[in-house]
Amino acid sequence: xxxxxxxxxxxxxxxxxxxxxxxxxxxxxxxxxxxxxxxxxxxxxxxxxxxxxxxxxxxxxxxxxxxxxxxxxxxxxxxxxxxxxxxxxxxxxxxxxxxxxxxxxxxxxxxxxxxxxxxxxxxxxxxxxxxxxxxxxxxxxxxxxxxxxxxxxxxxxxxxxxxxxxxxxxxxxxxxxxxxxxxxxxxxxxxxxxxxxxxxxxxxxxxxxxxxxxxxxxxxxxxxxxxxxxxxxxxxxxxxxxxxxxxxxxxxxxxxxxxxxxxxxxxxxxxxxxxxxxxxxxxxxxxxxxxxxxxxxxxxxxxxxxxxxxxxxxxxxxxxxxxxxxxxxxxxxxxxxxxxxxxxxxxxxxxxxxxxxxxxxxxxxxxxxxxxxxxxxxxxxxxxxxxxxxxxxxxxxxxxxxxxxxxxxxxxxxxxxxxxxxxxxxxxxxxxxxxxxxxxxxxxxxxxxxxxxxxxxxxxxxxxxxxxxxxxxxxxxxxxxxxxxxxxxxxxxxxxxxxxxxxxxxxxxxxxxxxxxxxxxxxxxxxxxxxxxxxxxxxxxxxxxxxxxxxxxxxxxxxxxxxxxxxxxxxxxxxxxxxxxxxxxxxxxxxxxxxxxxxxxxxxxxxxxxxxxxxxxxxxxxxxxxxxxxxxxxxxxxxxxxxxxxxxxxxxxxxxxxxxxxxxxxxxxxxxxxxxxxxxxxxxxxxxxxxxxxxxxxxx
Numbered sequence: 001x002x003x004x005x006x007x008x009x010x011x012x013x014x015x016x017x018x019x020x021x022x023x024x025x026x027x028x029x030x031x032x033x034x035x036x037x038x039x040x041x042x043x044x045x046x047x048x049x050x051x052x053x054x055x056x057x058x059x060x061x062x063x064x065x066x067x068x069x070x071x072x073x074x075x076x077x078x079x080x081x082x083x084x085x086x087x088x089x090x091x092x093x094x095x096x097x098x099x100x101x102x103x104x105x106x107x108x109x110x111x112x113x114x115x116x117x118x119x120x121x122x123x124x125x126x127x128x129x130x131x132x133x134x135x136x137x138x139x140x141x142x143x144x145x146x147x148x149x150x151x152x153x154x155x156x157x158x159x160x161x162x163x164x165x166x167x168x169x170x171x172x173x174x175x176x177x178x179x180x181x182x183x184x185x186x187x188x189x190x191x192x193x194x195x196x197x198x199x200x201x202x203x204x205x206x207x208x209x210x211x212x213x214x215x216x217x218x219x220x221x222x223x224x225x226x227x228x229x230x231x232x233x234x235x236x237x238x239x240x241x242x243x244x245x246x247x248x249x250x251x252x253x254x255x256x257x258x259x260x261x262x263x264x265x266x267x268x269x270x271x272x273x274x275x276x277x278x279x280x281x282x283x284x285x286x287x288x289x290x291x292x293x294x295x296x297x298x299x300x301x302x303x304x305x306x307x308x309x310x311x312x313x314x315x316x317x318x319x320x321x322x323x324x325x326x327x328x329x330x331x332x333x334x335x336x337x338x339x340x341x342x343x344x345x346x347x348x349x350x351x352x353x354x355x356x357x358x359x360x361x362x363x364x365x366x367x368x369x370x371x372x373x374x375x376x377x378x379x380x381x382x383x384x385x386x387x388x389x390x391x392x393x394x395x396x397x398x399x400x401x402x403x404x405x406x407x408x409x410x411x412x413x414x415x416x417x418x419x420x421x422x423x424x425x426x427x428x429x430x431x432x433x434x435x436x437x438x439x440x441x442x443x444x445x446x447x448x449x450x451x452x453x454x455x456x457x458x459x460x461x462x463x464x465x466x467x468x469x470x471x472x473x474x475x476x477x478x479x480x481x482x483x484x485x486x487x488x489x490x491x492x493x494x495x496x497x498x499x500x501x502x503x504x505x506x507x508x509x510x511x512x513x514x515x516x517x518x519x520x521x522x523x524x525x526x527x528x529x530x531x532x533x534x535x536x537x538x539x540x541x542x543x544x545x546x547x548x549x550x551x552x553x554x555x556x557x558x559x560x561x562x563x564x565x566x567x568x569x570x571x572x573x574x575x576x577x578x579x580x581x582x583x584x585x586x587x588x589x590x591x592x593x594x595x596x597x598x599x600x601x602x603x604x605x606x607x608x609x610x611x612x613x614x615x616x617x618x619x620x621x622x623x624x625x626x627x628x629x630x631x632x633x634x635x636x637x638x639x640x641x642x643x644x645x646x647x648x649x650x651x652x653x654x655x656x657x658x659x660x661x662x663x664x665x666x667x668x669x670x671x672x673x674x675x676x677x678x679x680x681x682x683x684x685x686x687x688x689x690x691x692x693x694x695x696x697x698x699x700x
Contacts, residue, residue: 005033007040012048012190013183014041023061024054026102028073030064031080034106042087049090049186052110053179058097059119060106063134077102077134078250081109085198090189094182095119095170100158105132107170108139111197112189114172114182115161121169122158128273129230129266129646133257135200137237138249142202144168146242147213154217154234200246214239227512228646229265264656268648272638275631275649279470280459282628289456292404298323298374300391302333302364305408306380308436311337312465314361315437321371322364330364337362340437368398376461378430380408383532388412389420396421404454406430411477411532414447424449428458431478432467433640434524441640442467443478468639473626476539480636482621483650486613488529488547489677491517494609495549496591498598501567502579507606514642517610518567519577521550522560526567530554541676545594549587558583609669612662615654619681622697630694655693663688 004020016037020030034052041050054060063077084091084106093099093107095115104121107113115121123132123140131137132153140149144167152159152169164170174181214235221231233256240252260266297313298321299306310320324330341355350358363370371377377399379391388407395405405427407417418427429445442462446455455471462469472478477485491504505516521529530551533540540546553559553566560566561575568577591598618633627633634649647653654662663680670678686700687693 003033003036004029005037007037009044009047010183011187012046013186014044014047014050015179015183016041016050016052017055018053018060019055021056023058024056024103025062025064025066026060026077026080026106027064027067030060031075031077034080035075035083038083038087038091042089047089048190049092050087051092051094051179051182051186052084052106053094053182054096056097059093059095059099060103061098062101062103062124077105081106081135084109085111085200088196090186090194090196092182092186092189094174094178095121095161096178098122098158101125101132101136102134105134105136105139108136108143108199112172112185112194113170114174114178114185115164115170116174116178117161119161119164120158121161121164122156123153124156124158126154126156126230126234127269129228129263129269130260131230131234131237131253131257133253135250135253137234137253138241138246139199140169141238141241142204143199146204146210146238149238149241150213150217150235153238154221154231204242206242210242214242227644229263230260230269233260265646268646268652268656271631271648271652272634272645275629275652276468276635276639278629279468279632279635280463282455282459282471285452285456285459290453291460292375292402292453292457294318294375294404294457294461296321296374296376298371298377299380300371300377300395301380302330303380303382304336305432305434305436306378307333307337307340308434308438309378309380309408309432310362311340311358311437312432312467314358316465318361320362321374322362323368323371324364324366327366330366334359334362334364368394371395372398372400374399374403376404376406378406378408380432383409383412383535385412385416385535388417392417392427393420396423402426404428404457406458408432409445410481411536413476414445414474415449418447418449425451426454428454429472429474429478430458431472431480439640440466440468441480441636442469443472443480443636443640444469445472445474445478447474468635470632470636471628472632472636473624475621475624475626476536479621479627479633480640482626483614483617483633483637484641486617486677487610488517488521490609490613491606492547492550493545494601494606495587496545496594496596496598497601498591499601499606500579500584500587502577503601503603504606504610505577507603508610510603511607511611512644512647520642522566522568522570522577523575525560525562526550527554527559543676545596548590548594549583552586552590553583608665611650611653612665612669613677614650615659615662616666616681616684618651618654619684619687619694619697622694623681623683630697651694655695659684659688659693660691 006017008015018024018030041047091110093110093113096119099107099121123136125132137153148167161173172185217235225231237253237256240249296319299310300323302322302324310322313320338359344350345352345355377395407429410431414429418424427447428450431443433439433441444458459469501518505519508516558565561570564570569580621627630651633651637643637649638645666678666680690700
């Protein structure tokens with residue numbers, strides 16, 4: 001078999017080129033090819049220096065994650081790095097695209113590094129629940145300093161070439177052709193008699209400042225990466241670089257890497273990584289599917305959601321027209337958008353000039369005729385079917401042929417909305433999550449008549465605006481809100497049974513959720529959820545306990561943070577929820593009226609009662625074909641609802657618990673509470689009885 005690594009001598013410089021598309025992953029054949037090529041250069045008297053580069057669109061973008069969890073194949077990446085580092089001639093890494101993970105570690109093993117201006121380098125392994133395992137945690141602190149190394153390793157965010165140069169991670173930025181500049185740089189190093197700068201030999205000191213930085217990052221991680229296993233091990237590994245000789249530090253890094261690999265969190269995070277990637281694949285839609293060009297966008301509604309949606313498109317340079325019913329509403333909405341951009345500028349995320357440039361792309365109008373030339377029109381008004389149908393009737397009359405008409409509905413029937421138009425094939429659901437300019441998830445809802453090119457365009461557009469697009473079929477609440485309904489329903493019922501809002505929220509927060517359901521309702525607006533339930537009363541269970549407390553609070557005007565009281569109370573100007581004795585007394589009183597005897601509800605029951613119905617509902621969503629795969633459901637919940645990625649999502653979590661245990665619990669609750677909410681999904685029953693997980697859902 002031909003090696004993916006080639007060797008060519010250009011004058012006195014050996015050029016070693018890896019060509020392993022699509023991202024030059026460091027698989028076994030590449031690793032062996034690098035060892036062979038560098039050893040050949042070391043033994044070639046005509047060679048004075050070596051350049052390691054990659055063909056295609058990027059430098060080594062990381063290890064071959066298909067090899068994770070499998071028996072190791074020789075040579076290991078550490079052996080490759082030893083050969084590079086011990087080469088008696090200068091070795092230069094020539095970086096373009098992204099040098100990530102094992103790719104960046106390979107560059108660090110070289111004596112010198114040059115990169116194109118657009119290159120990025122980094123160690124994202126922590127996002128997979130692991131740490132750099134081929135010397136990254138030991139070489140980086142020696143090269144860029146402990147604090148820079150901690151930032152790179154612990155948070156896993158890549159940096160651009162300019163920042164990498166400033167911190168010392170690279171030595172040169174190419175001004176022209178990378179290969180030519182790398183060869184010239186290598187020739188200059190030879191001419192100047194530059195030393196073989198082995199990063200492993202660079203000095204590193206344990207100073208009070210270094211110890212303070214390590215302590216500071218431990219505190220920061222406890223705050224910002226609550227519940228995660230790998231980040232603290234990343235800090236341990238960097239600390240080992242400070243306290244141990246290089247080889248002992250490498251051994252400690254390997255121990256910590258193995259600890260992470262053996263931890264269930266890494267398995268969950270690796271699963272979530274692949275699930276998110278797979279969510280972009282839709283059967284029957286591929287490269288051959290035509291894409292509609294989106295050059296101009298219109299948004300109907302300048303409220304919080306509409307303004308946030310508009311920002312997504314202005315951020316990528318597309319002109320956006322926002323339509324509102326009145327000049328006052330328009331002015332208010334555009335003011336919020338400007339303040340959002342100005343806030344980003346104050347945090348140095350964009351410049352003042354970019355604020356003006358993006359605002360210049362957003363035009364506000366009160367006349368629907370202004371959207372006649374838009375390629376994509378997104379309706380973003382509140383959840384009222386009659387209003388949405390009226391708007392789509394108007395859009396059908398004014399929009400040009402071929403325009404995509406999208407609704408941002410979070411629960412309503414996309415097919416019913418599409419039916420008022422003469423072009424249902426052009427209608428699709430684009431469910432953005434609030435705040436729309438921040439949240440990564442975009443549920444893309446395929447109607448019964450939505451055409452394939454509209455779906456393909458929506459999936460591509462999601463990626464372009466930095467969203468994770470997940471396809472859903474049409475049903476109440478689609479994937480996310482349909483499951484949220486059963487999750488929050490049980491939380492509400494447990495209030496009546498004796499658990500307080502604070503107790504339930506804490507149990508789920510400690511499980512890893514970004515926030516508990518009642519803090520979430522207060523943030524989003526207790527009245528918002530109530531209005532949604534009101535519009536769907538025909539499908540609600542005829543049970544007086546169903547969202548009983550939430551409905552009462554909404555009717556009492558306790559609408560959440562925006563009015564200073566909801567399930568909790570809030571001090572003026574504060575978002576910190578404070579348990580409210582008035583609400584707790586109301587709950588006790590209502591439980592008594594409904595004949596519900598209150599008791600102690602422990603944390604284990606709270607978590608099971610909230611999560612197991614979600615898993616059961618997710619199984620129904622799969623059975624009905626609403627979601628394409630279990631991973632899509634998990635991707636929705638991780639990116640849109642704050643489910644902890646280190647637990648993999650509700651469907652993966654069900655498999656970790658054991659679907660037999662989930663089913664047994666559901667059957668126990670059915671005996672206790674009856675059939676109303678506790679009927680197992682046939683798919684869940686089949687998988688549990690077969691000893692399988694949702695990964696094998698098509699095998700039963």
